[in-house]
Amino acid sequence: MKNILVVNVNWLGDAIFSTPVFKALKANFPGARVSCLCVPRIREVLAHCPDVDEIIVYDEKGRHRTPWGLLGLIVQLRGRHFDAAFLLHRSFTRALMVYLAGIPQRVGYSKAPRLLTHPVAFPGDDVHRLDAYLKVIEAYGLRVQDRCCALTVGSDAWPRGLADNVPYLVFNTGGNWDLKQWPHDHWAALARRAAGTGVQVVFSGSGKDKERCDRIIKAAGITAVNLAGTTTLSEALVLFKNAKAVVSCDTGPLHLANSVGARVVAVFGPTRPQTTGPRGTGKATVLFKDVGCNQAPCYHLSCAKNVCMHSVTVDDVWQTLGPILN
Secondary structure: OOEEEEEOOOOHHHHHHOHHHHHHHHHHOOOOEEEEEEOHHHHHHHOOOOOOOEEEEOOOOOOOOOHHHHHHHHHHHHHHOOOEEEEOOOOHHHHHHHHHOOOOEEEEOOOOHHHOOEEOOOOOOOOOHHHHHHHHHHHOOOOOOOOOEOOOOOOOOOOOOOOOOOOEEEEEOOOOOHHHOOOHHHHHHHHHHHHOOOOEEEEEOOHHHHHHHHHHHHHHOOOOEEOOOOOOHHHHHHHHHOOOOEEEEOOHHHHHHHHOOOOEEEEOOOOOHHHHOOOEOOOEEEEOOOOOOOOOOOOOOOOOOOHHHHOOOHHHHHHHHHHHHO
């Protein structure tokens, strides 16, 4: 094989978990060109994966939303003359695309297995996402030697507003759904303790996290740097890599940090570390307490108590974080 396509998943954390797939394909097929078909939201992340040679954007909610737009993408794929496509996404549409593109070897997950030459049975939600994605190429008979997520970091993307000679700690307080977020008062108490060690406390996140971070800083009564919504992805990677540690819940930035070698302390609640825990090159401490609820991920968005996240205390986090800072 000289020309390979990987049809990727849609979410940031899952895209990071897919990076060992590209590394394994390069190892099994030296000299092959490995391209990735992905949605716009994960394009920038995969640009930091050293084993991806080309990114082809599938704008499913934009220019490829109509039948004519989708047909144009299929024609584009057909013109690339791929030898094989490995599908990590269980999508009927994506399976149909690679089928109509005339790619001779079609391997992976799909809701329409007849469209594939080598359909793979999805292992279930109890298997870590990284292992599930690697199963696609393992089922095809390929060897996997490295099961670790790793992204590259540039040297010229130091975050604006952050001194470059002060040791700092990063808090990432966000999450793509509220139940995965640690309580505000817990973050404030932890920030107060961390600031007492003399380390600079830095908050990261997207624009929608800025107000939350401001409230936490005010509640903590400390001087901190709020970079939420101000950093590019390249700057965020540099921020994480050079931190003494990154504290985060189960969300994309946690896995970004761990994939560039950062030491992470991860707070889990309604999701399980066994399926979405950090698998990067940095050291990771995962804090999770089974409080007897239904099997996670529960997706009980109307849960009023959010016991699982509240059960991880500030003292629990400090037992790991304190020795790092001191």
